[in-house]
Amino acid sequence: MKLFMVKSLVLAGFMFAAALIGMQAANTGIDRMKGYEDPDFKQAVSIQKENGETQVAIMGGEVSETIEEKKAQLEKTEGYNLFSSLGKGLGTILSGLAKAVVEAFTD
Template identity: 40%
Template sequence: MASFIGKCILACAVMFFGVLVGMQQANNGMLEMKGYQDPDLKGALSISEGDAKEASILGHEIDLEEKQKELEQLEAFNLFSSAGRALADSVTNCAKSVYDWIKEKTE
C-alpha cells in the first residue's frame, strides 16, 4: 500500500513538473510569436481617451460613444423583455390573489 501511494505521489509530482515546464514553453512561444522587435505590430486591444473615446481591436477602429448610443437604442424596447416582465407580473399577481383568497377562507 505504501509503495502504491509513493508511486502515485511520484507520478503526480512528475506530471505537475511537466505542466509547469509546458506553461513556460508556451509563454516563450507566445513571446516569440508576438515579435517585440516589430514596431508595426500592435496589441490586440488599445483604448485612447481624448475628446472622444476610441478603441482599436485588431487594427479596426471603433468609436465607443457611437457604440454606446447604438446599444441604448437597441435596449430601448425589447419585446421578449417586456413580455417576460408582463408574464412575471401577472403570475405574481395571480399567486398573490390566490394566497389572499386562501387566507380569507381559513380565517
C-alpha cells in the first residue's frame, strides 16, 4: 500500500510539473507566433530572486504564503465540512459492520 501511494504521489507530481512546463511552452510558442512582446501577456510560471528571497507567480498570481501560514489560516477559520463528517461517519459504520461480519465467521 505504501509503495502504491509513493508511486501515485510521484506520478501526480510529475503530471503537475508536466502541465506547468506545457503551459510555459505554449506561452513561448504564442510569443514567437505573434512576433512581438506583449506587456499584458503574463508567463504561466515566473520565478524571481530578489535580495535572497524567491518570488513565485503562477498564472499571474503571487505565491507568497508558506505552508505554515496556510496551515495557521486553515486552523483559524475552523471550517465545518459536511461531506467530511458524513464520510467519517459512514467509514466508522462500515468498519464496524465489516469487523462484526469477520468476527461472526471466525467464531
